[in-house]
Amino acid sequence: MADKTMTADEVVSRLASGMTLGIGGWGSRRKPMALVRALLRSGIDDLTVVSYGGPDVGMLAAAGRIRRLVTAFVTLDSIPLEPHYRAARERGGLELTEVDEGMFQCGLRAAAQRLPFLPVRAGIGSDVMRSAPGLRTVTSPYADGETLVAMPALRLDAALVHVHRADRLGNGQCLGPDPYFDDLFCEAADAAYVSCERIVDTAELTGEAAVQSLLLKRLAVTGVVEAPNGAHFTSCAPEYGRDEEFQRWYAATPWPRFAARFLGPDESAYQAAVRHWRREQER
């Protein structure tokens, strides 16, 4: 069986400008930030990003890498509005396809099941019908005749997610309280790249944790990256919470200054810069 381990830079080498990229997590929670940072270090742009948005979207938008965003919201949770995303939108810097949270889930499900669409009772009556170009309705063929939104499949060229553990084959484990939609992102994508806090032997995955925590199946995973603290500064409960202090600094700092300081040559340079920043704050 194939060993799917690779580096974050190897993941990025398989991505290209113009792709449709799904990013797992939710708001400022368990985002694959190490992979997003690797993406930011590359020259890849013109992306369509599909995400329940947090600082992944904020950073990629600030860096001008997103042509179109598909989302239901962008937030830092403890800071409701993501300032870098907000600035990019107010500059007119990216196109937005705004769909409801439930429509988004339907779109991922449809893609995972290779369906053209799934019906959902959400969207009609609201202005998402105007925000999402080409969004159509479908009429129930049964006696009720109800009109529903036909949410089109959100098919992805690639998905990026971050979980707690994975083996070298691509089996991914979520030890946190909410899997969000990470398995659906992987199944909706032509290629799925999983970063994790730690790569372990397959047997160790279920040594202590319940089998229900095995969220990602290797048949839907292309590459595995070991990235300790790889969700920083978003939360990765129960292993670490959101780095609120750092997030506040990120939110208050102009993007060029943040990028110059924290997007060095690689992930270890990032983690070292964060440690240095913390010592500086403590003084």
Add this chain to the structure above:
Amino acid sequence: MRATRAEYCVIACAEAWRGAGEVLASPMGVIPSLGARLARLTFAPDLLLTDGEALLVRPDGTPEGWLPYRQHLELVAGGRRHVMMGASQLDRYGNQNISCVGDRAHPRRQLLGVRGAPLNTLNNPTSYWVPRHSRRVFVERVDMVCGVGYDRAAELGGAARFHRLVRVVSDLAVLDFATPDHRMRLVSVHPGASVAQVREATGFPLAGPDDVPYTREPEAAELRLIREVLDPQGARLREVPEGAGD
């Protein structure tokens, strides 16, 4: 014991869940959260509450269930939920905007995004919480319809059969849509506020008479729960400071 404005707001929010039965209460904001927990501890003991993430919890925080987002969205579609959302803009029929101000393609102010408002409003009872009642929020026309109001719902036929907007609570008043054409109506004003003040702070004419009652007084036991059990740190006063809106 005189209640503060924030405490009247908690009571008015709690009342949204009276008689709701065994459903999930999904409050957004400090005061709606206090209201939901107060209702659960008093007159609506069957309510379910979340920890704001993936757990269903008792008021003391003891987990009683698992509700990750994927199940939460299914539960919304199943209708066993009453949500109280915020509103950056709200019109007379209850159309709500939390997405952006100005042109959608190039907004003057980018806000949160539609979140689950389109799903919520077509599938489960929905109320709104407005911590600062003003003409900036209560507008003639919202810039983007996220939560669906009664006029839009009326055009949808069967797709709107579960649409119901229960009430709007602001720092000044309680409003609802119980009028023949579902225009927003003034139901009560909080003690210390006046009908004239509410009408002045609303960007469209409100239905309902001028002689509306005051929002009900909290019972002594309710006040004690709010002050000693639910919010001993006084977070409610940061959302609605005493003297604000007067």
